Amino acid sequence: MSGEDTTRRLAHGAEIVLASHNAGKLREFALLLGTSGITVRSAAELNLPEPVEDADSFEGNALIKARAAATATGLPALADDSGFCVVALDNRPGVYSARWAGPERDMSVAMGRVERELAEAGSDDRRAAFVVVLCLAWPDGTYRMVHGRCEGTVSFPAQGEHGHGYDPIFIPKGETRTFAQMSETEKNRFSHRGQAMERFLADCVTR
Template sequence: MSGQDCTRRLEHGSEIVLASHNKGKLREFSLLLAEGGITVRSAAELDLPEPEETATDFEGNALIKAEAAARATGLPALADDSGFCVAALDGSPGVYSARWAGPQRDMALAMNRVHEEMQASGSVDGTASFVVVLCLAWPDGMHRFVRGECRGQVSWPPRGEHGHGYDPMFTPEGESRTFAEMGEMEKNRFSHRGQAMEQFLKDCVG
């Protein structure tokens, strides 16, 4: 049996696999999921390969990663697909945010490209958002999605030493600091991932 399940939940104390090799994401998810008593093991710890992300939307890529990890381990698996969506670039880099960093995942390169393409566009619209879709998948093929979004402004030059990805060039609405100038606990109150995890804990745990 496969397909989306709108009722199945993780029990308090469950162990799940985070279908990511990103250490920053592992820290964030482990911190957030600790509230629900969930133990997180990473794909890197379990030596899982990274599947090719061939979908053209966040939901599709999150599902690919979560299902691959659930099948490989026999445990429930959580994956996310997220992106930095810039209004002046018609939502790019969006689902291709990681690819803009190149094979070496050089985020300075990615942020410079955003800045250069915004200048080339001639647009004065500096609005942007971080979007994330979480997918929780079970080994039998059941899955469910949770979505989160945080709106704000592109900041240039990048500022801050915390966070990861495009955090140094994004200032959330109502703030003067970038995500990278905030500690993780504070960032999680604003962030797309924090919002999604709050909903995830309500809908999928307990």
């Protein structure tokens, strides 16, 4: 069996693999899943290779990662694909957000490119959004997806020491601080992942 199954759920207390090698993301997901009783193991802990993310959508890349981890471990696997979408840049970097950091995955490079391209665009529009798709895949090929989105603005220079990715240049709507200036708990009240995880827990986990 394969394909999306919108009725399948994780049992309370299940063990899953987080299909990510990002330590910051692992901490964030562990906190978000803290009340679910679910045990999270990381792809890095299990020495899983990183699959090639060659889809042209958040949904496609999340599915690639989740299915690869589920197949490799025999456990349900949760993956996310997320991006930073800047309105004045035609919603780029979007699905290519990680690639803007270059081969060294240096986010200062990525944030610098956003600033530079905004200056070149000559626009005063600073609207932006973080978008995420969560995909939960089982070893038999079935999966479920949920979505999250957080609107806000781009702000320079980068500020804050917390978070990861583009957090230091993003101020969520209704706030004056960047995500990187917030604690994880504060950030999760606004964040795209926080919203998606609420839907995930409601729709995909047995209570």
